Amino acid sequence: xxxxxxxxxxxxxxxxxxxxxxTFRSAGGLWERHRIEDVATPExxxxxxxxxLGFYDARRAALAQAxxxxxxxxxxxxxxxxxxxxxxxxxxxxxxxxxxGSREVVHMHGELKSALCLACETxxxxxxxxxxxAGERPPCPVCAAPMLRPDIVWFGEMPYQMGRIYEALxxxxxxxxxxTSGAVYPAAGFVQEARAAGARTLExxxxxxxxxxxxxxxxxxxxxxxxxxxxxxxxxxxxxxxASHEG
Ligand code: OAD
Numbered sequence: 001x002x003x004x005x006x007x008x009x010x011x012x013x014x015x016x017x018x019x020x021x022x023t024f025r026s027a028g029g030l031w032e033r034h035r036i037e038d039v040a041t042p043e044x045x046x047x048x049x050x051x052x053l054g055f056y057d058a059r060r061a062a063l064a065q066a067x068x069x070x071x072x073x074x075x076x077x078x079x080x081x082x083x084x085x086x087x088x089x090x091x092x093x094x095x096x097x098x099x100x101g102s103r104e105v106v107h108m109h110g111e112l113k114s115a116l117c118l119a120c121e122t123x124x125x126x127x128x129x130x131x132x133x134a135g136e137r138p139p140c141p142v143c144a145a146p147m148l149r150p151d152i153v154w155f156g157e158m159p160y161q162m163g164r165i166y167e168a169l170x171x172x173x174x175x176x177x178x179x180t181s182g183a184v185y186p187a188a189g190f191v192q193e194a195r196a197a198g199a200r201t202l203e204x205x206x207x208x209x210x211x212x213x214x215x216x217x218x219x220x221x222x223x224x225x226x227x228x229x230x231x232x233x234x235x236x237x238x239x240x241x242x243a244s245h246e247g
Contacts, residue, residue, distance in 0.1 A: 004237065005084040008165075008172040008199075009075065010190055012091045014179020014206055018069040018224045021062070021094055025181050040154045049149075053131035056150040060112040060127070063094055071178070071227035072100030078231045079103060083238045087168045091180060091187050093152055108159040108187065110152040119145035126151070159186065169193045176230070178204045179223050182211030191215055204230060 013023035023029045038044045039055045079086050079102055089106045090097055095113050097105045110116075115126035120143040130148055131137060137146040153159050169175065175194035182188045191201050191214045203209060203218040204226045212218045219226055 004082075004173050004234065006087075006168070006172045007078075007082070007084065007174045007176065007234070008087045008089065008168050008190075008194065010089050010091070010175070010177045010180060010187060011075075011097070012178070012180025012187070014181075015071050015090075015223045015227070016066070016069075016092055016094055016096050017179065017206075018071070018222060019066045019094075019096055021066055021092075021096070025183060036155060040152070041156055042154055043156075045149060045154070050131060050135060053129075053137070053150070056112060056152060057129040057131055059093075060129075063096075063112060066094070066096065068096045068100030069224045071223035072096050072102070074228040074231040076101030076103075078234060081235055081238075084173075087165075087172075089165055089168075089187075089190075091184070106161050106165060108153070108161060108165065110150070110160065112150070112152070114151035115140075115148040116151040117143060117145060118147040118149055119143050123151050124148075162186065165190070166193065169199075170197045172197070172199045174202065175199045176202045176204065177209070177211075177215070178227060180205070180209060182209040202230070 017023050024031045034055065039052050045052045075088060075097065088097060088102055088104065089108055091109045093107065093110055093112045113125060113127055115124050115130060117140040120140060122140065122142040124141045130150065138148060139146050140148055169190055172194055175191060177191060180187065188211055191211055195201050201215045203212060203215040204223060205220060206222060207220055208218055
């Protein structure tokens with residue numbers, strides 16, 4: 001741990017579970033109640049925009065009831081206090097990392113608090129519903145066309161900032177995956193990418209994920225417990241390193 005200089009962290013729905021946000025693949029998760037083809041593909045949106053807008057409007061509204069948990073807060077502390085570099089990449093579309101204090105977060109699957117205009121392709125911060133009570137759709141703040149869609153990366157679409165993510169994976173000393181099932185690529189392949197580049201790899205998840213065997217180490221338990229403990233370990237290591245340099 002004392003040699004750590006660069007950490008890449010990948011988070012998934014499991015880190016927000018203790019904040020009351022639904023995961024996707026657990027029993028009773030979102031993908032048991034909704035068909036991916038209907039609510040998470042461009043084709044589903046073309047077939048029934050009202051259904052899709054309503055689905056994401058409800059998820060955005062649910063965010064107001066949720067608060068960051070100790071795992072989000074610990075990652076923000078790591079970003080503030082760790083002497084090296086930390087890149088936090090999340091598959092989550094909630095804003096709990098930011099509300100927990102993280103300043104730099106890569107939302108590779110988009111954000112609920114953002115809207116994407118199908119007319120001018122601008123991404124705009126967005127906190128209101130995208131579907132009115134009478135079925136009307138609000139105008140884009142940039143071009144005024146009533147053609148906003150959720151700024152969510154759907155199946156078949158390219159995740160955001162992949163160049164930056166792969167560059168960081170190729171240079172990190174430690175890759176940590178938190179609360180993700182390892183079922184969705186390209187994120188599920190990050191562990192192999194980091195390992196191939198020489199990084200140590202650690203998984204923190206409630207249970208072993210689909211890709212657990214790719215990691216050097218897997219710790220199982222709730223993120224709210226495991227993540228603060230792991231952050232303490234890293235910060236203790238980096239503090240000792242600074243102290244020994246000063247000495
Ligand atoms: P999943 O629902 O597939 O997996 C969540 C993981 O978190 C599972 O492995 C759970 O065991 C674990 N988990 C649950 N509660 C936990 C807790 N309290 N602490 C730690 N771990 C816990 O969610 P993701 O892996 O994030 O994409 O899903 C990846 C992508 O699939 C999502 O970004 C979404 C979805 O389809 C799109 O919508 C494009």
